[in-house]
Amino acid sequence: xxxxxxxxxxxxxxxxxxxxxxxxIPAAAIEQAESARxxxxxxxxxxxxxxxxxxxxxxxxxLDQVEWAERTAAGIRVLxxxxxxxxxxxxxxxVDLHAAKETTTVYTGIRTFSMLPERxxxxxxxxxxxxxxxxxxxxxxxxPDGSLGTxxxxxxxxxxxxxxxxxxTYGAVGPWxxxxxxxxxxxxxxxxxxxxxxxxxxxxxxxxxARDRLGALTFDRAELQTVVDxxxxxxxxxxxxxxxxxxxxxFMIGANxxxxxxxxxxxxxxxxxxxxxxxxxxxxxxxxxxxxxxLPAEPxxxxxxxxxxxxxxxxxxxxxxxxxxxxxxMGPGEYVAAxxxxxxxxxxxxxxxxxxxxxAPNRRFADLVTQxxxxxxxxxxPAPYSDEELDATARNCTLMxxxxxxxxxxxxxxxxxxxxxxxxxxxxxxxxxGVTPKGVFVRISEPPVEGRLMRGEQGVDVGDQIQVTLLSTxxxxxxxxxxx
Numbered sequence: 001x002x003x004x005x006x007x008x009x010x011x012x013x014x015x016x017x018x019x020x021x022x023x024x025i026p027a028a029a030i031e032q033a034e035s036a037r038x039x040x041x042x043x044x045x046x047x048x049x050x051x052x053x054x055x056x057x058x059x060x061x062x063l064d065q066v067e068w069a070e071r072t073a074a075g076i077r078v079l080x081x082x083x084x085x086x087x088x089x090x091x092x093x094x095v096d097l098h099a100a101k102e103t104t105t106v107y108t109g110i111r112t113f114s115m116l117p118e119r120x121x122x123x124x125x126x127x128x129x130x131x132x133x134x135x136x137x138x139x140x141x142x143x144p145d146g147s148l149g150t151x152x153x154x155x156x157x158x159x160x161x162x163x164x165x166x167x168x169t170y171g172a173v174g175p176w177x178x179x180x181x182x183x184x185x186x187x188x189x190x191x192x193x194x195x196x197x198x199x200x201x202x203x204x205x206x207x208x209x210a211r212d213r214l215g216a217l218t219f220d221r222a223e224l225q226t227v228v229d230x231x232x233x234x235x236x237x238x239x240x241x242x243x244x245x246x247x248x249x250x251f252m253i254g255a256n257x258x259x260x261x262x263x264x265x266x267x268x269x270x271x272x273x274x275x276x277x278x279x280x281x282x283x284x285x286x287x288x289x290x291x292x293x294x295l296p297a298e299p300x301x302x303x304x305x306x307x308x309x310x311x312x313x314x315x316x317x318x319x320x321x322x323x324x325x326x327x328x329x330m331g332p333g334e335y336v337a338a339x340x341x342x343x344x345x346x347x348x349x350x351x352x353x354x355x356x357x358x359x360a361p362n363r364r365f366a367d368l369v370t371q372x373x374x375x376x377x378x379x380x381x382p383a384p385y386s387d388e389e390l391d392a393t394a395r396n397c398t399l400m401x402x403x404x405x406x407x408x409x410x411x412x413x414x415x416x417x418x419x420x421x422x423x424x425x426x427x428x429x430x431x432x433x434g435v436t437p438k439g440v441f442v443r444i445s446e447p448p449v450e451g452r453l454m455r456g457e458q459g460v461d462v463g464d465q466i467q468v469t470l471l472s473t474x475x476x477x478x479x480x481x482x483x484x
Contacts, residue, residue: 006475012108012411019403021102023113028094033117036088036124038134045160051196053166055248061122064360066164067251069199075143076203080255081162084134085125085361086371091384103400105363108411109226121362129167138255142203146210155258166193174242177201204250215302215351218309219323226415236419236447252359260354266377267340269387271366271394273357275333275348284329287463301351321431325463328433335366335397337390366397413478416449421473432464442468442482456484
């Protein structure tokens with residue numbers, strides 16, 4: 001079916017506005033960003049001689065964190081440097097007011113809508129290669145059993161000046177760490193850097209194994225990546241996590257736990273990231289039974305993870321379908337304000353009681369708020385936010401994150417509709433991802449695209465694996481229709 005060309009960039013902007021975003025950064029914020037500078041303070045530790053490196057997506061320019069590690073008698077000492085965005089963005093300034101409203105950078109596949117002006121997020125506050133930058137440093141000691149050290153000084157947070165020596169990518173470093181590709185050029189040119197990455201990978205494996213024992217959930221999810229050439233969609237493909245991206249995920253989880261624990265121990269109110277026990281646990285029990293497995297009647301992350309690991313071993317090819325089903329049944333996370341001494345719900349998916357978001361202040365406002373709370377604590381100053389402000393911020397961050405997810409989902413469908421327009425009539429293996437009053441939704445595996453099941457939807461539920469035929473696509477509306 002031939003469709004007239006669609007202006008996806010214009011549609012993305014319209015979607016942003018429809019979901020409550022302000023896609024055009026105000027002139028006052030742009031003006032502030034042009035003159036904003038990080039001003040190093042006397043007495044901060046100079047960490048620029050360490051061999052810091054960053055790992056991120058191949059096209060990332062808003063670099064929020066860098067890493068360094070060394071082996072010690074107590075284990076592997078890991079340092080995560082987080083961009084000190086607060087040093088260039090004052091609370092209540094035009095940039096801050098815009099960020100507080102938007103709360104997140106939105107990646108639509110065809111255009112990125114930054115929470116901060118790009119002069120900041122991709123330049124002045126980005127931990128760009130070869131640039132001296134202020135940072136908040138989270139130091140953790142990974143014990144041989146993968147736990148975070150409990151002795152005094154094993155885990156601490158402080159400010160410092162650092163320099164990213166090597167901007168690296170998941171796409172290049174991951175296959176090398178997995179032994180399926182040659183060393184990236186930057187790594188091959190530096191034996192100390194190669195040793196650094198191997199040591200970091202060792203620490204990450206220890207952290208992950210320890211979380212597995214606690215019941216953190218193991219997923220294999222494919223994200224849709226758009227292949228764009230001169231602003232035109234040439235195709236879509238699945239991008240899966242690899243060893244390099246999992247390394248960063250493990251380090252960020254650890255850093256976020258240390259941050260949450262530090263603020264709680266100091267009696268500081270903060271924003272937490274929580275994922276409640278899933279309401280659709282009975283469906284997860286049914287899903288396990290479908291595969292001849294068992295889950296307990298009440299939500300249990302350790303039992304769920306054990307089931308996922310067994311499925312991954314039994315059928316690695318289709319494990320992504322099981323992962324997606326469980327993720328859909330889990331439900332989204334949310335931000336909540338945590339009061340000192342109050343009993344808080346944890347993060348079900350990570351099996352973590354103390355968890356926040358703090359490692360991406362260039363693109364998440366909750367992380368910038370957490371950074372300010374931490375810096376005030378380090379400086380022995382009053383908290384910069386009242387309890388009421390934290391409550392309002394947590395609510396808005398949750399609301400806008402949900403809106404961003406819907407923008408990204410709708411744009412993914414439009415992009416996929418363009419890419420699949422020539423494949424109408426083709427058959428695909430699919431998994432049911434949603435059963436709602438609006439209809440039944442499925443996701444095909446290759447490429448990982450979601451659409452609506454228009455025929456044969458009776459009697460199916462989330463997690464069912466079925467065969468579908470592509471009926472039609474409508475890029476303008478983002479419709480992708482399948483039949484069972």
